[in-house]
Amino acid sequence: MTTTTFFLFLMPILAIILLAVNLILSPHNPYQEKDSAFECGFHSFLGQNRTQFSISFFIFALLFLLFDLEIVLVYPYVVSAYTNGIYGLVIMLVFFLVLTLGFAFEIGKNALKIESRQVYNFNYKSWSGYSLIYN
Amino acid sequence: MSNIISIIQGLLVIVPALISVAFVTISERKVMASMQRRVGPNAVGYYGLLQAFADALKLLLKEYVAPTQANIILFFLGPVITLIFALLGYLVIPYAPGTFISDHRLGIFFMLAVSAIATYGILLAGWSANSKYAFLGSLRSTAQLISYELILSSVLLLVILLTGSLNVITIVESQKAVSLLLPLLPLFIVFFIGSIAETNRAPFDLAEAESELVSGFMTEHSASIFVFFFLAEYASIILICILNSILFFGGYLSIIVFSIISLLDLSREDTLFHVLISIISSSPINLAVKTSILVFVFIWVRASFPRIRFDQLMSVCWLVLLPITIAYVILLPCVVSGLLINPVNISLL
Amino acid sequence: MNNIFLLNDYITNGYRLEFVDFIYIISILFGIFTIISRNPIVSVLFLIGLFVNIAGLLILVGYDYIGLSYILVYVGAVSILFLFILMLINIRISELVSETNNDIPLAVITVLLFYFIIGQVIPSNLTDNTIVTSLSNSFSEVYNVQLDNEILNIIDLKQEIAYASSKSWDNSLIEFTHITGIGNIMYTNYSLWLIISSVILLVGMVGAIVITIKQK
Numbered sequence: 213m214t215t216t217t218f219f220l221f222l223m224p225i226l227a228i229i230l231l232a233v234n235l236i237l238s239p240h241n242p243y244q245e246k247d248s249a250f251e252c253g254f255h256s257f258l259g260q261n262r263t264q265f266s267i268s269f270f271i272f273a274l275l276f277l278l279f280d281l282e283i284v285l286v287y288p289y290v291v292s293a294y295t296n297g298i299y300g301l302v303i304m305l306v307f308f309l310v311l312t313l314g315f316a317f318e319i320g321k322n323a324l325k326i327e328s329r330q331v332y333n334f335n336y337k338s339w340s341g342y343s344l345i346y347n
Numbered sequence: 348m349s350n351i352i353s354i355i356q357g358l359l360v361i362v363p364a365l366i367s368v369a370f371v372t373i374s375e376r377k378v379m380a381s382m383q384r385r386v387g388p389n390a391v392g393y394y395g396l397l398q399a400f401a402d403a404l405k406l407l408l409k410e411y412v413a414p415t416q417a418n419i420i421l422f423f424l425g426p427v428i429t430l431i432f433a434l435l436g437y438l439v440i441p442y443a444p445g446t447f448i449s450d451h452r453l454g455i456f457f458m459l460a461v462s463a464i465a466t467y468g469i470l471l472a473g474w475s476a477n478s479k480y481a482f483l484g485s486l487r488s489t490a491q492l493i494s495y496e497l498i499l500s501s502v503l504l505l506v507i508l509l510t511g512s513l514n515v516i517t518i519v520e521s522q523k524a525v526s527l528l529l530p531l532l533p534l535f536i537v538f539f540i541g542s543i544a545e546t547n548r549a550p551f552d553l554a555e556a557e558s559e560l561v562s563g564f565m566t567e568h569s570a571s572i573f574v575f576f577f578l579a580e581y582a583s584i585i586l587i588c589i590l591n592s593i594l595f596f597g598g599y600l601s602i603i604v605f606s607i608i609s610l611l612d613l614s615r616e617d618t619l620f621h622v623l624i625s626i627i628s629s630s631p632i633n634l635a636v637k638t639s640i641l642v643f644v645f646i647w648v649r650a651s652f653p654r655i656r657f658d659q660l661m662s663v664c665w666l667v668l669l670p671i672t673i674a675y676v677i678l679l680p681c682v683v684s685g686l687l688i689n690p691v692n693i694s695l696l
Numbered sequence: 697m698n699n700i701f702l703l704n705d706y707i708t709n710g711y712r713l714e715f716v717d718f719i720y721i722i723s724i725l726f727g728i729f730t731i732i733s734r735n736p737i738v739s740v741l742f743l744i745g746l747f748v749n750i751a752g753l754l755i756l757v758g759y760d761y762i763g764l765s766y767i768l769v770y771v772g773a774v775s776i777l778f779l780f781i782l783m784l785i786n787i788r789i790s791e792l793v794s795e796t797n798n799d800i801p802l803a804v805i806t807v808l809l810f811y812f813i814i815g816q817v818i819p820s821n822l823t824d825n826t827i828v829t830s831l832s833n834s835f836s837e838v839y840n841v842q843l844d845n846e847i848l849n850i851i852d853l854k855q856e857i858a859y860a861s862s863k864s865w866d867n868s869l870i871e872f873t874h875i876t877g878i879g880n881i882m883y884t885n886y887s888l889w890l891i892i893s894s895v896i897l898l899v900g901m902v903g904a905i906v907i908t909i910k911q912k
Contacts, residue, residue: 215353216449219438222357223431227575230407231423234571239410246412265784267908269490272661273780274904276493277773278897279669283500284765285890286676287456288879290508293680294689295876300883301684303890305677310894312673314901323905324665326658421737452873456764463772467744470776474737474783486780493776513875 268326275318282311360448364437368581369399375646382650406577409570414477421475426568426575429468433579435461436586441516443599443631454515455507458590459500462545465583466492469554472576473564485564487657488554491544494664498541501672502534505679506594511690519598521690526597534675535595537668539644542587544664546580549649553657584645585638592637599634601627716753723749736782744775761875 289296289304296303318324373388373396380387389395413419439454441447451457466489473485506527510518528535544551554564565576592598627633655663683689726746733739747770754763872880882890 215356216438218353218357219360219448220435222361223434224427226361226434227427227430230574231427231571234407234409234411234574238408238570241410242412244415265486268661269486269780269784270777271904271908272490272494272665273773273777275665275901276497277769277777278901279497280500280773281769281897282894283497283504284769285882285893286504287507287513287765288761288875289883290504290680290879291512291873292876292879292883293508293683294691295880296883298684300879300887301680303883303887304680307890307894308673308677310891310898311901312677314898315669315673317902318905319666319670321905321909323909324661326661328656328658421741451760453760453764453875456761456768460764460767460772463768464748466772466776470779470783471741482783486783489776489780493773496772513873 266326268324271323275324278311278314282308356448360437361434364434364582364585365578367585368578369403370396371581371585371642372399372402372577374642375649378643378646379650382647403574406570406574411570411572412567414567418475418477421471422567423572425468425470425472425475426572426579427468428471429465429579430575430582432461432465432468433583433586436583436590439515440586440589440593441519441598442634444629446631447516450514450516453513455503455513455518458586459496459503462496462499462583465579466496468579469564472568472572476564476567478567481564481566484554484566488547488564491547491551491553491657491660491664494661495541495544498537498664498668498672499545501669501676502538502541503594505531505534505672505675508679508683509688509690512692515593517692519593519600522597523600526595526600526602528595531595533671535591537671538594539591540668542591543645543648544660546584546587548584548645550652550654551660552654553660584642588638588641588645589634591641592634596637597633598637599629599631601629601633716756719749719753719756723753737779740775740778740782743778744771747771747775759874761873761878 286304286308289300293300376398377387377395387395388398391397391401413422436458438449439447439451439457469485469492470489473481473488476482506518507513509527509530510521512518543549547554565573568576596602723746726742726749730739730742730746733742747766751763751766751771754760754766
C-alpha cells in the first residue's frame with residue numbers, strides 16, 4: 213500500500229484512539245443535574261430546543277448551492293482556456309453573465325440582508341442608497 | 348519493505364503536524380499576551396512552552412458529559428468528522444521539491460472537497476447536543492463557513508486560470524519567476540479575509556465567542572471531543588496558511604530570485620556559495636517561514652479587531668467580497684485571452 | 697522491440713475488481729438504510745454516505761473531476777441544504793410499523809418486473825471489457841511490455857485491471873486530464889447545454905427569492 217492509502221486510513225484510527233483513550237481512562241459519574249442542557253442553571257422546557265428559524269438561513273444555503281454549481285461548472289474552462297479560444301471565452305461569459313444578472317436582482321431585492329434593529333448615530337439618511345451593508 | 352517506508356512517511360507528516368498544532372496554540376497565547384502587555388502562560392516548561400501538552404493531557408483525562416436526550420452517536424461523530432477532514436488536507440501539499448505524500452492531479456479540488464465535508468462536523472455536533480444555544484451557534488457557524496467557502500473557491504478559480512493546472516506542485520513551480528502575489532494582490536487580500544472567516548477566527552468567531560452564545564456549538568462537548576475541535580481548528584489554521592503561502596507566495600520557492608545569481612555563473616558547482624543557493628532557493632524552510640509569518644498575522648488580527656455581528660458578517664461576504672470576486676472572474680479571463688497568456692500544461696502520460 | 701518496466705500502486709491507481717465489489721455492497725446497504733430509517737436526519741446521513749461511496753467509485757474508475765465534484769456539490773451543498781431544512785422544521789419521527797404482510801408478493805413481483813425490463817437494456821459487464829483491459833497499461837506489478845509495430849503483447853499480466861481512459865503510450869503523447877477533456881467539449885461542442893443549465897440556475901435563484909421575500 214502507498215503512503216496515500218496509509219494516510220487515509222491513519223486519520224480515522226487516530227481519532228478513534230484519542231476518543232478511546234478518553235472513554236476508557238476518565239471517570240464517569242453522571243447525575244441528572246450534570247447531564248442536563250446548559251441553561252445557566254434553569255431547566256429548559258421540553259419543546260423549546262428546536263424552534264422556529266429565520267428564512268435567511270435557507271436563502272444562504274440555497275444561494276451557496278447555486279453559486280457553488282456555477283463555480284464548479286467554470287472550473288473546466290480555466291484549465292482548457294487555450295483550446296477553447298475566443299469562442300469558449302464568450303460562452304463562459306454568457307453563462308456567467310446570466311447568473312450575475314440573477315445576483316444583481318437579488319442584491320436589489322435586499323434578499324441577503326438580515327434585519328437588525330440597530331440605529332446608527334450619524335445622519336444616515338444622507339447615505340441611504342449608497343451603502344449595501346448599512347440600512 | 349515498501350509498506351514500512353510508507354508508514355514512516357505518513358507518520359513523518361502527521362506527527363510534526365500535530366506537534367506544530369500544539370506549539371501554535373502556545374504561540375497564540377504568548378503572542379496575544381505580549382500584545383496585551385502581559386506575560387501569558389510561563390509555568391509549565393521553560394517560558395511556558397509545554398503548556399499545550401499539559402492542556403491536552405488534562406483534557407484527555409477529564410470526565411466526558413453526554414447530555415440527556417442527545418443523539419449519542421452523532422454527538423461523538425461530529426467532532427471526529429471535523430478532526431479527520433481537517434487533517435486530511437495535509438495529503439497533497441508539497442513541502443519541498445519532490446517531497447509530498449500525493450501528487451494528485453486535482454490537489455486543489457481535493458482540498459476544497461475536504462473542507463466542504465468538514466462543515467458537517469460542526470452542523471452535526473451543534474444539532475445533536477439538544478441545547479438551543481449549541482444549535483443556534485452551529486447554524487450560524489455553518490452558514491458562515493459555507494458562505495466564505497464560496498469566496499475561497501472563486502479565488503482559487505482565478506489562481507488556476509493563471510497557472511493552468513489544478514496540481515498543487517504545478518502551481519508552486521509556475522511561480523519560479525514571480526510569485527502570484529504581484530498580479531493578484533487584491534485577490535490575496537480577499538482570500539486572506541476569507542481564510543480568517545473560514546477557520547472561525549476573530550474577528551469572525553461568533554461561534555466560539557463566550558459573550559455571545561456560551562461557546563456556540565462547542566457548549567456541550569466536554570473532554571476529548573473538545574480536544575478534537577481544538578486540534579481541528581488549529582490544524583485548519585496552519586493548513587490554510589500553508590495554502591495561502593503556496594498560492595500567493597511561492598510555497599517552497601524562495602521569494603528572492605536566486606536564479607538570477609546562478610545565471611551569472613560566478614562560481615563552480617561545488618563551492619559553498621552554490622550549495623547555499625541551492626539550499627535556499629527551494630527548501631522547506633521557505634514554506635515554514637512564510638507559513639509562520641501568516642500564522643502570526645492571524646494572531647495579530649485576533650488581538651487587534653473587534654468581533655463583528657452575524658448579519659454584518661454575512662453582509663460582508665455576500666455584498667462586498669462576492670461582487671468583487673465576480674467582477675474579477677469576469678475580468679481576468681478576458682485579460683488572459685486578450686493578452687494571449689493562456690497557460691498550457693502538457694503532461695506526458 | 698521495446699521494454700518498458702512499470703511499478704505502481706494497485707489500490708488507488710488502477711483498481712482491482714474485488715475492491716469495487718465492496719463499494720457496490722456498501723452503496724446498496726446505505727441505500728436500503730436511507731429508506732428504512734425512522735429518523736429523517738439519520739436517513740439524510742446515510743444518503744450522504746451513499747454520495748461519498750459513489751464519488752469514491754468514480755474516482756477509482758478514473759473520473760476524478762466528476763467524483764470530486766460529487767463530493768463538493770452533492771455532499772457539500774445539496775445535503776447541507778437538506779439538513780438545514782430538516783433540522784429547522786419540527787418533523788416527527790415516522791412510524792414504520794406495518795400490520796400485515798400482504799404487500800410482500802406485490803413487492804417481489806414489482807422488483808422482478810423492473811429487473812426484467814431494465815436488464816435487457818443495460819450491458820451486464822461494464823468493467824470486464826477485454827479490449828480495454830488488454831490495451832490499457834495496468835499498473836499492478838512490475839511487468840514487461842513488449843511492443844512490436846502492430847501487435848501489442850502484454851506478458852506477465854497477473855491481474856486484470858480496468859481503467860477508464862486508454863493509456864497506451866503510442867496512441868497519444870499528450871494526455872489530457874479528465875477535467876481538461878470536459879472543458880474542451882463543454883465550452884465548444886456542447887455549449888448550448890451549459891447555457892440551458894445557466895438559465896435553470898437563474899430560475900432557481902429568482903424563484904426562491906420571489907417566494908420568500910418580505911413585502912414591505
